[in-house]
Amino acid sequence: MLTKRQLVLSVSVLVAGLVAMNLVIAFLTRNSVPRRVMQHARQSQSASVIALGNSLVASGFDEAAFNSGAGISAPQGSANLGLGASSPVEQLLLFRYALSRGVHPGLVVYGFYDFQLTNPVQFSTGDLIGNHAMLYYVEPFYARRFYSLSLHDSLQFPAMHAIPMFADRGALWAKIEILRRGIAQQGMPAERTSRMGRAADFSLLEAADEKDFRLQCEASMNLPLSPSVNELLRQAHGLGLTIAVVEMPMRGQHRRLFYNTPWWSQYNTHIRSLLAPFNVTYVDASDWIRDDTLFEDPLHLSAPGAAQFSQRLGSFLAPLPPHLAADSAETPVPERVRP
Amino acid sequence: MSRLLWCQNLLEYLAGEIDTPPAGCPIKLANYLFWGIWWGILIGIVLIFSGQSSKFIYIDF
Numbered sequence: 001m002l003t004k005r006q007l008v009l010s011v012s013v014l015v016a017g018l019v020a021m022n023l024v025i026a027f028l029t030r031n032s033v034p035r036r037v038m039q040h041a042r043q044s045q046s047a048s049v050i051a052l053g054n055s056l057v058a059s060g061f062d063e064a065a066f067n068s069g070a071g072i073s074a075p076q077g078s079a080n081l082g083l084g085a086s087s088p089v090e091q092l093l094l095f096r097y098a099l100s101r102g103v104h105p106g107l108v109v110y111g112f113y114d115f116q117l118t119n120p121v122q123f124s125t126g127d128l129i130g131n132h133a134m135l136y137y138v139e140p141f142y143a144r145r146f147y148s149l150s151l152h153d154s155l156q157f158p159a160m161h162a163i164p165m166f167a168d169r170g171a172l173w174a175k176i177e178i179l180r181r182g183i184a185q186q187g188m189p190a191e192r193t194s195r196m197g198r199a200a201d202f203s204l205l206e207a208a209d210e211k212d213f214r215l216q217c218e219a220s221m222n223l224p225l226s227p228s229v230n231e232l233l234r235q236a237h238g239l240g241l242t243i244a245v246v247e248m249p250m251r252g253q254h255r256r257l258f259y260n261t262p263w264w265s266q267y268n269t270h271i272r273s274l275l276a277p278f279n280v281t282y283v284d285a286s287d288w289i290r291d292d293t294l295f296e297d298p299l300h301l302s303a304p305g306a307a308q309f310s311q312r313l314g315s316f317l318a319p320l321p322p323h324l325a326a327d328s329a330e331t332p333v334p335e336r337v338r339p
Numbered sequence: 340m341s342r343l344l345w346c347q348n349l350l351e352y353l354a355g356e357i358d359t360p361p362a363g364c365p366i367k368l369a370n371y372l373f374w375g376i377w378w379g380i381l382i383g384i385v386l387i388f389s390g391q392s393s394k395f396i397y398i399d400f
Contacts (some may be wrong), residue, residue, distance in 0.1 A: 001358055002368050013375020014382075021383060055397065085397035129390070130397055165386055173390025174398055181398075196400040204396060 022164045029168040034090070034134035037083050041098040042058040044079035050098055050323070052091045052232070053111035055196055057082030060301040061111065062310040069314025078314075079103070082111065084196050085131045087121045088228040089146045093138045095232050099239075106322030108236045109313070110229075111246045113286075113299070114258075116215055117224040117271050121147040125156050129170025136160065136167035146228040189202060192297070199297035206298060210257050217263035225274050233278040242321050244281045249289040249301060249309050259286055281320060288312055293327070353377065 002010075004058040029035075037058075044050070049070070058080065067077035081094045085171065095108070128135055135143050140161050149157060160166040179199075192199040207213035224230070236243050250259065258264060272282055289295070294305030301309060348361035360366060366373055 004373075006369055006371050009371035010374040010378070013372055014378045016374055017379030018382065019377065068397045105344065126393070129393060130395075169386060170393075172387050173393060174395065176387055176390065176395075177398060179396045197396055 012168050013261075016164075025172070026164040027169055029164065029171045032131075032133070032168065032171055034083060034086075034131050036093075037094060038138070040079060041081055041094065041103055042101045044075070044098070044104040046080035046106075047103055048076050048105055048114065049078035049107045049109060049317075050084055050095070050103060050105045051078060051080045051096055051109040051111065052115060053082045053246075053248070054091070054116070055082065055084030056113055057109075057111035059194075059196065059296075060083045060248060060306045060309055061109070061313075062303070062306040065307040065310035069311035069316075070318040071314075072318075074117065078109075079105075083131050083134075087123075087132070087147070088116065088232065089121050089143050090131065090134055090138075090224050092146065092228040092232040093143055095236070097138060105240045105241060107244065107317065107320065109244045109246060109317070110232070111248045112165050113248050113250060115220050117225055117229050117245075117274070118220050120223075120226055120328055121228060123147050123149055123153075123194055125149065125153040125160065126290055128157075128167075129173060132168055133168055146226075146231065174249055179189055194296040195301055195311075196297075196300065202300065203268060203298040206254060207258060210261070211259045214261070214263050217261075217267045220267055221270055225271075233275070237278040242281070244265040244283055244320070246283040246313065247286045251292050251293075251303070252290065252293050254298070255287055257290070281317070283313070283316060285309065285313065286332040 041050075049066070049072075051057050051066075059082075061073075061080045061082055063074075063078045063080050065072055070078075072078070079098070081098060083090055083094060085095075086131075091110070098105075123132070123135075136157075140157075144157070145153075194202075196202075207216060225233070233243060268284075274326075275282060288309055289301065289305050290307075294302055294308065296305075298303040345361045345363075348357065349364060351357045352360045352364065352366075358368065368374075
């Protein structure tokens with residue numbers, strides 16, 4: 001029979017072990033993808049352009065090609081702060097993080113696809129893994145107002161956010177998932193993968209069919225901008241930054257089934273009217289890449305596709321204020337948007 | 340005691356099912372250092388493998 005003293009001593013050793021485990025996890029995840037993007041923001045203080053968005057921007061915005069198209073050069077060039085598997089909430093946080101670390105862009109490029117601008121962001125704590133984990137450690141309580149959690153999860157959130165083995169659990173799970181996929185691949189034909197995952201999986205992020213897309217269009221037709229998108233645009237506009245909202249390039253099949261339809265045109269008219277108060281330059285680049293071989297999976301551009309798109313985007317946006325090729329003054333950052 | 344039965348007793352002892360270790364097992368209940376580390380290892384294993392039901396689309400974390 002375990003005595004009380006033995007139990008207390010064992011639990012003390014356990015607690016010490018858990019503290020050590022948390023320190024190890026914090027160390028191992030110090031270079032997780034969101035932290036690398038944040039580091040890139042810190043290293044891009046002279047950037048005159050920042051690109052924000054999800055994985056379509058992360059993989060589709062080629063800084064060098066954009067700079068070349070816009071006639072600007074590093075370090076005054078562009079910084080890609082796109083984050084894969086992110087919602088507009090994380091994108092808002094990255095924008096604020098960049099500003100708070102001394103980045104003073106003249107132009108903000110915000111890339112989106114489908115209903116990203118209007119879809120309300122809803123999470124459960126089970127969703128806050130992978131790159132969403134940054135919601136635990138970058139302005140966690142500021143960000144909470146931009147997405148909804150159930151009562152149970154909103155109570156769980158503050159308990160989890162300070163503990164690395166909970167907040168960054170997705171990084172561990174991803175390693176196990178990669179191991180599982182490796183084992184499952186033994187003796188099987190190789191699956192096509194991109195740097196973000198299995199190519200076939202990304203079709204799950206598209207509408208199932210035309211009917212499904214039409215229903216989503218109809219459901220989104222009267223929605224306002226998602227609160228985090230609205231806040232990002234409001235803060236950028238308030239700072240006098242030029243904002244370009246870019247409909248990211250999509251494959252021919254996606255354009256044919258979903259974008260070349262009357263309901264997408266109606267939805268598009270709706271979102272343009274929502275963006276108008278922010279003096280946004282709307283760039284429909286969805287058909288800029290017509291060669292489907294320049295996509296590495298159903299959603300993401302390959303490196304050559306990204307270079308082609310980014311160069312054209314740079315040329316397209318260069319004439320806009322702040323006239324990227326010319327010397328531009330730094331934009332002051334008011335205290336109110338500092339995180 | 341057969342080797343299989345001994346292993347069964349050892350597993351039951353480590354899992355807390357029984358309080359008496361099988362004959363020859365050097366780990367006593369008084370060894371708080373072992374039990375603290377052992378529980379930590381079990382928690383670590385549960386943590387690592389508890390994401391199996393998550394549907395990973397992106398894996399670049």
